[in-house]
Each structure stands twice: as structure tokens, then as C-alpha cells.
Amino acid sequence: MHICFLTTGNIRHIATMKRAIGLANHMADLGWEVSIVAMDCSDNRAQIRQSCDARVILRTFDDSSAFLEVVQKTRILRSMSVDVLYLCSYSFRNRVWQPAVPRRMRMVVEHSELFSSIQGVSLLKRMIAAYFERLSLSVSDDIVCASQYLYDHYTRKKGVNGPRVHYLPYGYAESLKTDPPCLLEKLRKDYDGQYNVVYMGSLIRDYGLFLMLEAFRQLKGTKKSFYLHLLGSGPDEAAAKKFVQDNELSSHVGFAGYVPESHLSSWFHLADAFLAPLSDTVQDHARCPSKTYMYLAFGKPILTCRIGESAQLFEDPKLFFQPDNPTDLAARLQVLAESPDCILPPVSAHSWLERARSLSHMLLQPHG
Secondary structure, three states: OEEEEEOOOOOOOOOOHHHHHHHHHHHHHOOOEEEEEEEOOHHHHHHHHHHOOOOEEEEEEOOOOHHHHHHHHHHHHHOOOOOEEEEOOOOOOOOOOHHHOOOOOEEEEEEOOOHHHOOOOOHHHHHHHHHHHHHHHHHOOEEEEOOHHHHHHHHHHHOOOOOEEEEOOOOEOHHHHHOOOOOHHHHHHHOOOOEEEEEEOOOOHHHOHHHHHHHHHHHOOOOOOEEEEEEEOOOOHHHHHHHHHHOOOOOOEEEEEOOOHHHHHHHHHHOOEEEEOOOOOHHHHHOOOHHHHHHHOOOOOEEEOOOHHHHHHOOOHHHEOOOOOHHHHHHHHHHHHHOOOOOOOOHHHHEHHHHHHHHHHHHOOOOO
16 A cells, blocks of 8 residues: 655745655555655755655655646656545645546645634635635545544535545654754853753744743742744744843843754753643644654653643643743743643654554445
């Protein structure tokens, strides 16, 4: 059986490819032939080389207009014998023209967010997203949902004769914990004596960026020295740097920029705690922050909110702060710094290996 993961964009900016990369080797271990179709760029090639072995076939397309991207992907699929086409997202770019592909493939569409609900984007973009969200129910044999919220949403929407809907959150790569922490010695030297808090992800206001900065502004001058490491980039990075400058936080907040996965273990070993802020919005109830499962592998406190997948994953009240409340976040960090013990879910249940076993079992069941 041959499964092909169809992706779009640069992994530095579009995280949905993480599913394909995380699952690929494990699906091959389970007896699948595995291909990934990805845009040809240095970031994608480097990440796939690092994460996937020689059994995983990489087919690339050139960066182009949305229409030409679909044409390229259709040509690639025409040249392959694929049993399962797994679309890591469904949009105008990330699809193929099915009548031009001679072999009937089982179509699996993944939803990792409800883009049509995001108020910060234009009405036109939300309308287009809503169209593809509805269309996915008619073109797919299976819908894979990365969150319980999305599972409930698409189960309601699919009707009696719609596709099968499955719940499959993100996972973590076992190699993340075992990768040599090549930068750790330098990081420990540079940040010795600090209580190091790590956030990895896009630097976007809607993802809690200024919530975190305000919490660390309030922590400035406390007895313990707290330091926030922001791993990533994003559209609000410049405004965040101005906030840090205006509030004299340069000794408490650092911008590491995009960090390749090969270096993440160093930063995660350095961390005393991790941050995964969420808001009480449809957007955050629906999405599955992949960072949370990566943090989990290191067995350290993860401060988050009782929203969406975090509410599904964590039980210890010590790990939750009130959404959009920087004062509560600052207070929770002080508590954790004094008493770091907390209860975390069993990490082995959330590896990409376990996710691959679930996906393989699902795909080997007969479908309509």
C-alpha cells in the first residue's frame, strides 16, 4: 500500500507539513510505501533529510502560482501509483485535479484549524476557507481532525452519507529528545542563573505574544530572574521588539528567530518551563498546537490555558492560567519557579509512532 502526503509551502511558515514528516518513517516501519510531495526549497529539503530516511520518496514542485501548483501536483500524481492520498491541508493550492489522475485513490483530508473562524483575516479569505471546508466533505473518503473540537464540528457537518471522521492530534518525534544538544553548553553559560521559559511558534498577537511580554514586564524586578526565549518569527515580531525596547526588557526577553529542528533539543533542555498560551476563541478551541506535544517529551512544566486540546491533554490545575490574563500568567510562573513539581500526561502515548499506528489501522479498514 502506497500513501502519499500532499503538502504546500515552506515548513518555516506553514506547519501542516509536520504531520507528514512526523509520520513518514513510522508508516514505512508499518509496511507502507511512503511519498511526500513538497515545495522545492532549502528549508523543506533540510527538514525532510533530517527527519526521513531513504525509504521515504520525496517528489518536489516549484514555487509558483496557486493554479500552476495544482497542475504540478496533478502531474506528479499521474506518474505515481498511489493507494491513499493524504492532503495535509485542503485549499486551492493543496489539491489535485482528480479527473486527470487515472487511478482511483482513497482521499484523506486533514483539518488542523478552522480558518474560516479567524477574525483577524479578511472576510474574503474566510469565505474561501469556508468553501473548502465544506467541499472537503464531498471530495474525501476520510476526514482527519487534529483536535476534538474539529472532530465534533465535522461529525455534525458530514451528514449520514459523508466521509468517515477521525480524531488524530499531533505528536512528537522521539528523536527530539535524543538529538545531541549541540548548543546547550553555550546556552547554559549565557543564561546561567535565570529561570528560563521557552515559547516556540509564530510571533503573532493572536497567539498570545503580547500577553507573554506583558507578563514578563510584570515579572521584571521580582526576586527571581525570569527570562523568556521566543523561538520563531512572525508578522508581529517588529512590534514585539519595540515593546521590549520601550519597557527595558532586553535582559528578560530574547528573540532567537527561526530555530531548525536539529537545534530545538538544546533550547528545550535549557528550559525550566514552557509556554503555550490560548484564548477563549473558536480559533484556539479548534487548533492543535504541535508545540505542546514537543514540549511534553521533556517532562517539564507547560503553562497553558484550559482551552481546546490543552483541556483534553492536561489535568493538573497548576499548569493552567486564565486566558488573556498576563497577571495570572506572571503569578503562575512565580509559583512554578518555587515549586516545579507537576503532573504531566504519559509522554509515550503521544509519539508519532503511536499516531502512525492509529492512522495505519484506520486506513486498513474497508471504506465505502
